[in-house]
Amino acid sequence: MLELDKLSLAIGKQSLVRELSLQLQPGQLHVIIGPNGTGKTSLLRALFGELPLQQGEIRFGGHALSRRHGASWRRQFGYMPQNTQLELELSVLEVVVLGRLDSLSMRLSDDDILAALSALQALGIAHLADRAMHSLSGGQRQMVLFAQVLLRDPQIMMLDEPVSALDLQHQLQLMEHLHHQTRAKNWVSLVVLHDLNLAAQFADRLIVLAGGTLQAFGPPAEVLDAGLIHRLYSVPVDIHRDRDGKPYIRTLRQASLCA
């Protein structure tokens, strides 16, 4: 279990997250939603031990995060930061294999290469293995970086907007894979998404953040309602239910947004 106990974060004098307490269970997919600039990325960075905690504590498997044991703490994580520019003279395979940085020897073993190729195959992008990173589209790069983070074989999986550049098919493919592996490998999974419908479809638990505080936490069917979404985004919506009883969201047009 990954536990956040009254966690507060700040950069300089600007407060980002205030008194956030959460308990995240293994084998469950947690999706963080919330408007831009509400500390979602900072929260992931803090969990990874990259951002000093202003107050509170983070615990996993009975150990608290401390500055001294940063390296062993980070080893438990697969963390995929938001997309950045990657103009690289490296092949896809060479990038994916770096997911095993902690254990690579100077000669790449067959095992390392095959593991990287299998990860690419599982995501249906094995044909890209020999391509140079700089020749790929933004979406293809995102899939490659997901394959890289899979190779870390983590206990906690954190993805920051992993589908922002993906087409519909690859969005579903990535989320299905994540959903399946979270159960199979018993990961604590934590994903930042902006697409509320995708979030509602795949999340076991939604974490709703706004203004640095927790607005709601629970299964999408219980958490998502029109009032909450209007409060978060100032956008009127209708919420419907699909055949499985999962909520889906339809935004309503709003002439006032033009003004």
Added chain:
Amino acid sequence: MTDITALHTALSRQRQREHRRWRFLLLFLMLIAGSLLLDVATGPSLLPLREVAATLLSPGEADAMTRAIVMDMRLPIALMALVVGAALGLGGAQMQTLLDNPLASPFTLGLAAAAGFGAALALISGGFGLPPLIAIPIGAFVCCMLAAGLLFGLALMQHVSSQTIILAGIALLFLFQSLLSLLQFLSSPELNQQIVFWLFGSLMRSTWDSLLITAVVTVACALLLYRDAWKLTCLRLGEARARSLGVDVTRLRLKTLVLVALMTATAISFVGIIGFIGLVAPHIARMLIGEDQRFLIPLSALCGACMLSVSSVLSKSIIPGALFPIGIVTAIIGVPFFIWLILGKGRKRA
């Protein structure tokens, strides 16, 4: 089943790619061997290549005259070209990796300018009581490391970006250039000429002693850099992503910067300012084999060594009997070649 076949095809393709890179390393080793022979053979008296090879392989059997020319006079200079070229090539490659900027080299960051100032200071002050052959390298080295120390301080600060380090480096470049001009302005014409001559860069001052020091420092730094090959490759994915893979970016940045500064400061202090190789050799290496640092580290060193050695041959043979300053030769021959390379080859890679 087809999946497994596909996996193994892809595996063997990766192995082929690695073999191809090994062949590039081998090719450059052979080029270097050839260039070294030529470098020893050329000079005021041209020696036949066969005689040079024979003397190098078994110095005991050669006649005394040839042995003196080859072993005592030309070989340390020719080897110095290789070592300094390797130090500059590798140093440039790591500056570019570290600062995520293709324009970075020990020269853009003011390290060479600082060394130049230090050398001039040693010349003008009469060598602090030491013979000039010792005082000048020491002055150059000390100033170079002082300038680098400032950059180390910046690299240690966590919130300082690579861009800031580059800007600070360029500011240092201007500072030391101005200080150097000031020294030249204040000094006598004779001293001024000596300063200018040092700034041109020359391998001719090399002795077995200076070669030994440079070689030991370069090899040690290169080995230490090589141990971080995977981490340095990760760094090319961007600092945030390198951190996410578990790399301690601040530490890696400082460590690499210290090693590169040591290596280039040592090289520059003995041979003066030889520009351009630190910028170009890494680019050529990267075009040939990509950015896998396990191969880029050795190839950028070999490529630098090869370039400086060829330049050394050319500096002696453009006008027979005359010796061009090697720093000038590297730039005049290198620039057109480099422009042709970046325009023509584009993004072809192994």
